[in-house]
Amino acid sequence: MTGQRLLKVKFPADPRILRKVREHVREACERGGCCEQVVSQIVLAVNEACSNIIRHAYKGSRAGEIILEIFNNGRELEFHLRDFAEPVDLTSIGPRDPREIKPGGLGTLFIREIMDECAYGHVQGNAGNFLHMKKRIG
Amino acid sequence: MSYAVRDDSGYAVVELTGDVDLSASPEARSAILGCLAQSRNVLVDLSRVTYIDSSGVASLVEGYQTAKKKKLRFGLIGVSEAALSVLKLARLDKVFPIHATLDERIRADG
Secondary structure (H helix, E strand, C coil): CCCEEEEEEEEECCHHHHHHHHHHHHHHHHHCCCCHHHHHHHHHHHHHHHHHHHHHHCCCCCCCEEEEEEEECCCEEEEEEEECCCCCCHHHCCCCCCCCCCCCCHHHHHHHHHCCEEEEEECCCCCCEEEEEEEECC | CEEEEEEECCEEEEEEEEEECCCCHHHHHHHHHHHHHCCCEEEEEEEEEEEECHHHHHHHHHHHHHHHHCCCCEEEECCCHHHHHHHHHCCCCCCCCEECCHHHHHHHHC
16 A cells, blocks of 8 residues: 555445445545546445445445545555455456446446456455555546 | 426426435335336436436336336436436446437427
8 A cells, every 4th residue: 555545434334324435535536636527437436336345245234344545646546445244256246248238237337447457355364355446647 | 315206298207316326226216116117108307316326327227128128118308417427437328218308308209
């Protein structure tokens, strides 16, 4: 992790909290110097990532927690998400074909379209899952 | 998010207001599918939507597909900038029938 930390927030895996999380992300990206279009895209991508954690890692349980950090290393913003759920099947994470018209798989598609880099993994010791994303700003 | 449903010119117009995200999209989905279950043509008014995510878009897709199966009319009207940018990202801006107003949709219906 390098650069200035713009945000660190820990919140319950509750969909009702996502609006507040989006506000925090927006403020952090604005402080990071992003234009409005990029801010909106990032807010969407981070929201999608959090929604996926709530739905798939915690399977809708609101008892879990999510940690979000945002860093600015001058060239890019880095987004680190971490949950404390059971390890997810990483092979099942994938966007749908954008040519398909179906309700599911859009969240991952949005993340892949918006972010420049995206990496998923398990936290050591079966202590949850992480998602790291990067968005170039320079 | 809040919503209202009104009858206008042969359509159930479902007006969504606010953020349509994971917490709110079940309500949006229920409103849209509820109208379709009553065999009503549906237009979803997105002019007051300030944010929509994949779960909100999924509700619209499900409405579109359900309407198609039931041979009912479905479309979007007054799509806000916030909503349009997300529909474009999903490549759905050319799939849903989209019109600026109800009147334009009615004219297009012929």
